[in-house]
Amino acid sequence: MRLYGGDIFVDFCKISKTLISKKGNLKIEEVKRVLNQLHKQKIIDYKPKSNFEQITFIIPRANNNYFSLKSNDIKKRKNIEKLKQDFIINYLENEFRCRTQIILEYFDEIDYEKCKKCDNCKKNNLKKLDRNYKKEIIKCIKNQINNPNDIINTINIDNKNLIISNMRTLLSEEKIKIKNHMLFII
């Protein structure tokens, strides 16, 4: 094909089996066999002649539209890959959103309740509790319950450690102070 250029797609083209056999490093018989085979497969129209053989390609050469369509396909595929990548990054890096919701959103389901089971749901729920306990502690101190043990007993909760950690946080934030084992608001 490279020997005879684009004309070979349009019209019969004289070919030399000798030249083809030399270029392709094939025996003349082999070239003849391949040409006949291609003719049988209707890929070329092969007309043997005494000195010069003639062939033309029956299957049209792919035009540019075909290639641009292909590049569109590649673009589409790249976009899909990008969306998938963004989704994975969002899923991994998001520290606040419910992970089940993120996944369901990916499948276009947006009206879904938080799962309350994923790490983000648990963490955020804990944060909410944290805030509440801080408020509760401040409320107790304002009501003159200054002894930490009294505060712990006043706030009705199973996890006493959560109250203690909240007290520590309030102390470190300098929102409360401790004096003679009693807590006061600053």
Ligand SMILES: [Zn+2]
């Ligand atoms: Zn969740």
